[in-house]
């Protein structure tokens with residue numbers, strides 16, 4: 001049986017409820033680990049104007065859980081209607097949150113524990129039939145994913161935080177063979193099914209399933225590595241406006257970008273800071289902490305481009321043998337440690353060439369996990385999109401301001417990651433665990 005989502009198989013209500021209860025608890029252990037790792041002063045401190053204090057994320061996940069599970073699904077009275085506004089992400093920007101009269105660390109922990117007890121009680125008593133919000137435990141799955149998304153945000157706050165290391169994890173398994181940096185795979189032209197109408201916990205922006213025709217394209221077999229990026233830097237990539245879009249170059253100049261975030265030059269080597277550790281940048285790892293603009297400049301320099309969202313998804317889940325789109329590159333089974341680097345099991349991406357068991361039919365690897373991958377696409381609704389259950393999750397972000405990222409990072413939990421999952425951010429952002437791979441359109445001769 002699944003340990004992450006209910007899949008599309010029929011589970012009894014009791015089995016589905018035990019699965020949900022376990023997922024809620026597993027997720028809470030991660031939130032606790034991320035917030036217990038530092039002291040109270042650290043929890044209320046703002047480590048970067050881009051981020052909330054950790055204590056805000058903590059109470060915010062409880063607040064969303066109260067809103068959706070306790071009040072809406074459960075129809076129970078509000079616990080703390082007085083704090084709704086404090087933890088409404090649309091009322092206060094991240095940089096203003098430290099000034100709010102937030103719950104302190106102890107109050108926040110008590111609040112989320114009280115909400116959780118009520119939510120588990122609601123789960124125990126509710127019928128998971130008859131209402132779209134609870135069908136296949138959707139609202140519970142949404143709240144699990146929401147907390148996991150904030151856990152990844154808190155992990156990004158940890159990465160920005162100064163001071164000695166407080167998080168620890170083993171390194172990913174070593175890779176048997178380092179692939180060449182020019183490996184690409186050809187995905188032949190044709191129609192595939194993009195998005196999903198059947199994945200029970202898929203969010204509104206992943207729906208509905210719809211056919212998309214994609215022309216022939218090449219896509220890199222693995223993400224662009226630090227070694228690749230050294231070459232871009234060494235050949236003047238950050239000094240030459242011709243590789244950048246106008247908007248990208250303006251931003252590069254304004255923000256004075258000259259290397260990925262957290263990198264520092266030391267003599268003739270690059271060092272990076274990673275969760276409080278200073279270390280040489282490993283050449284064989286996917287490049288991390290680059291903006292969309294840097295990714296795009298690199299791709300131009302390399303004579304390539306970023307993949308569109310349909311290209312990325314087709315390379316990641318289309319199986320030409322059956323004509324089906326799968327839940328993951330390797331099939332429909334849940335991710336495990338041998339298939340993908342997810343869930344903060346490691347505190348870094350794995351070297352490229354890793355996770356042979358996670359390879360897609362296209363031949364591409366490491367599509368799921370390791371680093372989020374910037375795509376060329378704006379965040380837009382699929383044909384037939386319907387906001388559900390609230391427009392503030394996706395709909396208000398549709399437009400040209402946000403670029404889509406795919407695939408999840410080492411900090412993304414499996415519950416919040418699948419081949420249809422869509423993430424988005426501003427093209428200047430670098431604190432997220434983002435890298436990229438390139439694509440290109442084949443020439444006539446290459447297709448003959």
Ligand code: AVJ
Pocket residue numbers: 089146149150153393422423424425
């Ligand atoms: C999907 C990661 C862009 O964190 O901004 C969390 C998820 N939405 N709370 C974000 C989200 C509401 C969202 N991203």
Ligand code: FE
Pocket residue numbers: 060064089146150
């Ligand atoms: Fe949120």
